[in-house]
Amino acid sequence: MNNYIYTDSLRLQELVYGLKIKEVMTRDIFTLPLRAKMKEAKQILKKNHITGLPVVENSRVLGMISMNDVINALEKGSMEEPVTEWMSRDVQVLSEDMSLSFAFSAFNKYPYRRFPVVDKENRITGIITFRNINLALINKLSSQLNELEHSSGENIAAERISGFTKVYTIRQYDFENGGKASAEIKKILKEKKLPDTVVRRAAVACYELEINLAAHSIGGMLGIDINSRRIKISSSDLGPGIENVDKAMEAGFSTASEWIRSMGFGAGMGLPNVKKVSDKFNIHSESGVGTMVRSVIYINNQ
Amino acid sequence: MKLSEIIKASGFNVFYTPGDTENINISSVAVTELLSDLLMNSSEQLLLITSLTTEQTVRSAGITDVKAIIITNGKTAGKGMKIIAGDLGIPLIGTEMSNYETALVIGRLIKDI
Numbered sequence: 001m002n003n004y005i006y007t008d009s010l011r012l013q014e015l016v017y018g019l020k021i022k023e024v025m026t027r028d029i030f031t032l033p034l035r036a037k038m039k040e041a042k043q044i045l046k047k048n049h050i051t052g053l054p055v056v057e058n059s060r061v062l063g064m065i066s067m068n069d070v071i072n073a074l075e076k077g078s079m080e081e082p083v084t085e086w087m088s089r090d091v092q093v094l095s096e097d098m099s100l101s102f103a104f105s106a107f108n109k110y111p112y113r114r115f116p117v118v119d120k121e122n123r124i125t126g127i128i129t130f131r132n133i134n135l136a137l138i139n140k141l142s143s144q145l146n147e148l149e150h151s152s153g154e155n156i157a158a159e160r161i162s163g164f165t166k167v168y169t170i171r172q173y174d175f176e177n178g179g180k181a182s183a184e185i186k187k188i189l190k191e192k193k194l195p196d197t198v199v200r201r202a203a204v205a206c207y208e209l210e211i212n213l214a215a216h217s218i219g220g221m222l223g224i225d226i227n228s229r230r231i232k233i234s235s236s237d238l239g240p241g242i243e244n245v246d247k248a249m250e251a252g253f254s255t256a257s258e259w260i261r262s263m264g265f266g267a268g269m270g271l272p273n274v275k276k277v278s279d280k281f282n283i284h285s286e287s288g289v290g291t292m293v294r295s296v297i298y299i300n301n302q
Numbered sequence: 303m304k305l306s307e308i309i310k311a312s313g314f315n316v317f318y319t320p321g322d323t324e325n326i327n328i329s330s331v332a333v334t335e336l337l338s339d340l341l342m343n344s345s346e347q348l349l350l351i352t353s354l355t356t357e358q359t360v361r362s363a364g365i366t367d368v369k370a371i372i373i374t375n376g377k378t379a380g381k382g383m384k385i386i387a388g389d390l391g392i393p394l395i396g397t398e399m400s401n402y403e404t405a406l407v408i409g410r411l412i413k414d415i
Contacts, residue, residue, distance in 0.1 A: 175356070175357070175358060176357065176382070178358060178361070179357075179358060179361030179362070179364075179365070180361075182361075182365060183361065183364055183365070183390075186364075186365060197344075200344065200365075200366070200367070203365045203366075204341045204342075204365060204366070207341065207361070207362065207365045208338070208341065211358070263337075263354070263356045263358055264335060264336060264337040264352075264354045264356060264358060264359060264362070265337055265338070265358070267336040267337075267338045267339065269336070269338035269339070269341075269342070270338060273338055273341055273342055276342070
């Protein structure tokens with residue numbers, strides 16, 4: 001237990017530079033024609049639970065309509081007006097062949113929550129959001145971890161009959177919902193009739209990581225991957241990153257605000273607690289880029 | 303010791319209970335204002351004494367299988383706390399006493415068994 005690894009093979013930067021935007025982006029996207037009205041934009045956003053739409057002519061992106069634009073138009077009773085009256089014309093697009101690191105830079109540089117992606121002929125081919133990046137990094141890291149396990153001979157008899165994988169989006173400062181994902185995961189683990197100590201350790205790791213995402217990151221993803229041999233919990237965010245990981249692993253060290261402390265958190269025990277309940281633990285963080293944490297708990301290792 | 307006996311002997315206020323407190327046994331007590339401390343407590347049949355009144359207090363209690371929460375210093379449980387407690391089946395109890403006084407009272411009760 002408590003095998004604390006800073007593993008070179010899991011370096012965040014390598015993952016970021018190794019992926020292209022087109023490997024990560026959403027390809028099935030909704031767009032608006034120039035002649036569309038604001039009420040149509042509203043319908044598409046609402047029906048598909050999305051927050052932004054590119055306005056397109058001949059596959060070229062001419063503008064973006066956001067949920068804010070729709071709310072503003074709604075307040076002014078302008079839903080019959082064309083989207084061209086309300087769209088942002090200063091649209092930043094990303095090329096699909098760019099490294100994912102360009103998307104990181106774009107999200108840091110611009111206030112946008114999504115970027116249209118274009119091909120070499122400047123035709124729209126997709127959209128990229130934080131969620132795309134987080135999901136891709138979790139998947140990539142998960143497969144790397146599987147390779148590591150396989151190479152160490154640990155995965156030979158692993159059955160996936162009772163397997164379960166899920167990724168949860170955790171929003172910054174969302175303490176109203178903070179802990180819901182962990183509660184659901186705990187319930188799933190109990191339903192699988194895993195040993196109580198395993199369920200408890202996994203639930204604690206999930207909860208501490210979930211609260212860390214809400215309290216310390218700009219939002220991120222919490223992933224759970226279960227097979228018959230182990231529970232793997234992953235957390236991934238896109239910032240702000242930890243300046244000094246060694247310090248963050250010290251019991252009692254915390255950068256939490258008074259507000260977060262007033263809720264009973266910020267004792268500087270979050271990451272040390274995750275490490276304590278894990279059989280394998282690794283963390284990698286880059287200041288200004290993001291943080292990834294992996295916790296593995298073996299099911300028959302009690 | 304049964305939770306119902308603790309409530310009866312101490313005169314605590316019951317803010318929420320999922321049902322019969324007769325069937326809830328308490329064998330250990332944690333007094334804390336830090337949820338990370340609670341998360342590391344692996345005692346069974348645990349009673350939590352705290353003055354924290356956040357929703358996360360109940361969520362943390364759910365993660366660690368806490369059997370009941372006593373909220374001290376005359377604080378009351380808000381709607382959010384009660385909803386989560388309802389989902390998780392964790393009784394919420396209140397007292398005017400401080401954490402220390404509450405722990406003393408319950409400590410004496412358990413000692414007298």
